[in-house]
Amino acid sequence: MGEVILNTWKADVPITYGAGGRKNVKALAGWGGLALMDQGVNVVNLFKAYLTAVQDESCGRCVPCRLGSKVMLDIINRIAAGEGREDDLKQLERLGRLARDGSLCELGRSFPIPLLDALEKHREVFVKAIKEGRPVPPDDCQYEKVVTAPCLHGCPAHIDVPRYVQGIKEDVFDASLAAVREKTILAGVLGRVCAGYCESNCRRNDLDNPINNRCLKRFVADYEAEIRRKPTWMTTPKEEKVAVVGAGPAGLSASYQLARRGYRVSVYEARSQAGGMLSAAIPAYRLPREVLEREIGLLRELGVEINLNTKVGKDILWDDLWAQGYKAVFLATGLPRAARGGLDGEEAGYQGCLDGLAYLEQINQGKKVPVGPQIAVVGSGHMAIDCARVALRAGAAEVYLVSGKSPEELAADRMEVGVAEAEGVQVRFSAVPRKVVGRDGKVIALEGDGFRMEIDTVILAGGQEADLSFLPPGQTNLQVNMSTLETGLPGVFAGGDVVSGQASVVEAVAAGNRAALSIDQYLREGRVTPTKEADLQELLAALPVFDPPEKAGDVAGRKRQEPEELPAVERVKDFREVEYTLSRRTAMKEAGRCLRCYRLLLIGS
Known part of the structure; x- marks a missing residue:
C-alpha cells in the first residue's frame, strides 16, 4: 500500500x-x-x-x-x-x-x-x-463506482448535463427538467445567466462548437411555464427548523434542498424582493422578473417561508433566531454593498457620481434615476457591462465603458462586450481612470492615465463587498471550513459570495447545495464531515475527467443552434428580453449534437 x-x-x-x-x-x-x-x-x-x-x-x-x-x-x-x-x-x-x-x-x-x-x-x-x-x-x-462526464464535472453544481440533454433529444421534457431540478430550482434563471462552465468542458470543442447547454436548460424550464404545469413534491416532513439569511441564489438553493428533505425553512431577506443580485443587479433584458418570480414561487409552494424587508441583526436579532426554535442557520448574505473604486473625487458628493449597484437596483425597481446624456461607466466585470447597456436603454445619448484592463484581462466575457458594443456602448480598454472631476457640485469629467473625458455622469461599477453587521455581538468576521461550510459558531453555516467573494450564479447554487448537505448531516448526526460527493469530486479532479486532446467520437461540422435575438436597434428602446427561447425543433436538433460523454470509474479502497 x-x-x-x-x-x-x-x-x-x-x-x-x-x-x-x-x-x-x-x-x-x-x-x-x-x-x-x-x-x-x-x-x-x-x-x-x-x-x-x-x-x-x-x-x-x-x-x-x-x-x-x-x-x-x-x-x-x-x-x-x-x-x-x-x-x-x-x-x-x-x-x-x-x-x-x-x-x-x-x-x-x-x-x-x-x-x-x-x-x-x-x-x-x-x-x-x-x-x-x-x-x-x-x-x-471494497469497491464503489462513480459516473461522470466532462460537462457534469465542469459544472460547479454538478448538474447531470448529458441526462437533461438526452431528455430533450428524446422529446421527454419533463424528465429533462427533473434532471436539472435534482440540483437547482433555478432552471429558468440558469438558462439565462449561467456562466456555462459545462460548455468549456464540452468535448465538441475539439470538433466544432460546444453544446448550447444553457439554452437547452432554458428551453425545458420555459416549456413547463408555457404549458402551465407545476412540479409535484414528495417530501417527508421533519420537525427541525432552519433559518436562511439571504434570499440570493445560494440561500434559495440551500432552502430548496433542505425543503426537499422535509425541513421547515424560513428565509430572511433585507431587501424588498427575493433573489439577491438576481433581482437587484441583473437587468430584465437578461433575466425577466417573471422568470425569477415563478421559480421563487415554486420554492414557496414547496413550503419555504420568505420574509422580506427583514434584516437579521436589526429587524430580527441574532439571539431571536435561536429563541424561535431554529436548529441551524445558513448565512448567505452575498455582497450587498458596492466597493469603493479608489478614484479621487468619488466621495466628494458630486451630483452625477453614482454607485453602479444602487443604479441597477433602482432601475430594476422601475425608478427614474437622474443622469446626464454623457455617461462613463468605470469597471471591467458583468455589472459594468450591465450598467452601460442599461444607461443606453434609460435614454443616455453617449455611454462609455472605461476599463483599465486589456480585452484579454476583462472579467466580463468578450462576447458580452461585443453585444454591448453592437448596442452602441463605446469601450475604452487599458484606460486607467484616476479622478472624478467636479465643478459647482456636479460631475464634469473623468480623468485618467493620458486621457480626459468630458461627461456629466460617472457610474462606478468596480465591485462589491460584504456586510457582516448581522453577526452576533463580538463577532467581526466569518471563519468558514471550505469543505463543510461550517463556521466557528455551533449550528451556523455560511456560503456563497459572502465566503468566496464575487462568483457566478451557478457557483452560488453549488454553495447552497453543499451547505444543505452539511446542515442535513448536522441535524441528523450532530456532526459534519466532508460529503462523499466532495471526496469523489476531489479524486476525479486529480485524474482528470476532461482531457482536451482526447479524441471525440463524432464528425465535425454539425452547426450549433443559437437562439434568435432582438435586433440591436430594437433592444435599446426598452427592457424586453434580448434572447428568445429555442423552438422545440431547434432544441431537439441541438440536443442531438451531444456525444453523451458519460464515463465510469471504479474505485477500490
Missing part, C-alpha cells in the same frame, strides 16, 4: 483521497486505464465488480456496449468461478475492441480500456486463474 504498482492512465493517479487523505486508493479502473496500488487486489475480482458496474450504467441503446459488456461479465464470472476456458482472454479482447470502436456513446467506447490494458500488462493473473481451475478467493478490497 502507498505506491503505484501499475498505472496505464495518462496522468499520475492519487493514492489517497478525501479530506486529509482519509481514504487509501487500492485500485482504479475507468476511462483512462487501470491503476493498482496494492498487491492484495485480485484483478479478476476487480473486473468482476467493474463490469457489473458497467452493466448497471449501460443504457441499452447499442449492442456493443449492452450485450458486449454482458458477455464480458459472464466470461469474467466464469474465470472467477474456476471455470475459465483457453479462448476466454481472446474473446474478452475481441469484445472489448468491438465495444471500444462500435459503441454509440462514451461510456461504451471507454469502458473496455482498463480491461484491455490489464490483458496486455497483467495477463498472467488471468492465465493463472484459468490454468488453476479453482474459484478465485475474495480479497478485502
Whole structure:
C-alpha cells in the first residue's frame, strides 16, 4: 500500500483521497486505464465488480456496449468461478475492441480500456486463474463506482448535463427538467445567466462548437411555464427548523434542498424582493422578473417561508433566531454593498457620481434615476457591462465603458462586450481612470492615465463587498471550513459570495447545495464531515475527467443552434428580453449534437 504498482492512465493517479487523505486508493479502473496500488487486489475480482458496474450504467441503446459488456461479465464470472476456458482472454479482447470502436456513446467506447490494458500488462493473473481451475478467493478490497462526464464535472453544481440533454433529444421534457431540478430550482434563471462552465468542458470543442447547454436548460424550464404545469413534491416532513439569511441564489438553493428533505425553512431577506443580485443587479433584458418570480414561487409552494424587508441583526436579532426554535442557520448574505473604486473625487458628493449597484437596483425597481446624456461607466466585470447597456436603454445619448484592463484581462466575457458594443456602448480598454472631476457640485469629467473625458455622469461599477453587521455581538468576521461550510459558531453555516467573494450564479447554487448537505448531516448526526460527493469530486479532479486532446467520437461540422435575438436597434428602446427561447425543433436538433460523454470509474479502497 502507498505506491503505484501499475498505472496505464495518462496522468499520475492519487493514492489517497478525501479530506486529509482519509481514504487509501487500492485500485482504479475507468476511462483512462487501470491503476493498482496494492498487491492484495485480485484483478479478476476487480473486473468482476467493474463490469457489473458497467452493466448497471449501460443504457441499452447499442449492442456493443449492452450485450458486449454482458458477455464480458459472464466470461469474467466464469474465470472467477474456476471455470475459465483457453479462448476466454481472446474473446474478452475481441469484445472489448468491438465495444471500444462500435459503441454509440462514451461510456461504451471507454469502458473496455482498463480491461484491455490489464490483458496486455497483467495477463498472467488471468492465465493463472484459468490454468488453476479453482474459484478465485475474495480479497478485502471494497469497491464503489462513480459516473461522470466532462460537462457534469465542469459544472460547479454538478448538474447531470448529458441526462437533461438526452431528455430533450428524446422529446421527454419533463424528465429533462427533473434532471436539472435534482440540483437547482433555478432552471429558468440558469438558462439565462449561467456562466456555462459545462460548455468549456464540452468535448465538441475539439470538433466544432460546444453544446448550447444553457439554452437547452432554458428551453425545458420555459416549456413547463408555457404549458402551465407545476412540479409535484414528495417530501417527508421533519420537525427541525432552519433559518436562511439571504434570499440570493445560494440561500434559495440551500432552502430548496433542505425543503426537499422535509425541513421547515424560513428565509430572511433585507431587501424588498427575493433573489439577491438576481433581482437587484441583473437587468430584465437578461433575466425577466417573471422568470425569477415563478421559480421563487415554486420554492414557496414547496413550503419555504420568505420574509422580506427583514434584516437579521436589526429587524430580527441574532439571539431571536435561536429563541424561535431554529436548529441551524445558513448565512448567505452575498455582497450587498458596492466597493469603493479608489478614484479621487468619488466621495466628494458630486451630483452625477453614482454607485453602479444602487443604479441597477433602482432601475430594476422601475425608478427614474437622474443622469446626464454623457455617461462613463468605470469597471471591467458583468455589472459594468450591465450598467452601460442599461444607461443606453434609460435614454443616455453617449455611454462609455472605461476599463483599465486589456480585452484579454476583462472579467466580463468578450462576447458580452461585443453585444454591448453592437448596442452602441463605446469601450475604452487599458484606460486607467484616476479622478472624478467636479465643478459647482456636479460631475464634469473623468480623468485618467493620458486621457480626459468630458461627461456629466460617472457610474462606478468596480465591485462589491460584504456586510457582516448581522453577526452576533463580538463577532467581526466569518471563519468558514471550505469543505463543510461550517463556521466557528455551533449550528451556523455560511456560503456563497459572502465566503468566496464575487462568483457566478451557478457557483452560488453549488454553495447552497453543499451547505444543505452539511446542515442535513448536522441535524441528523450532530456532526459534519466532508460529503462523499466532495471526496469523489476531489479524486476525479486529480485524474482528470476532461482531457482536451482526447479524441471525440463524432464528425465535425454539425452547426450549433443559437437562439434568435432582438435586433440591436430594437433592444435599446426598452427592457424586453434580448434572447428568445429555442423552438422545440431547434432544441431537439441541438440536443442531438451531444456525444453523451458519460464515463465510469471504479474505485477500490
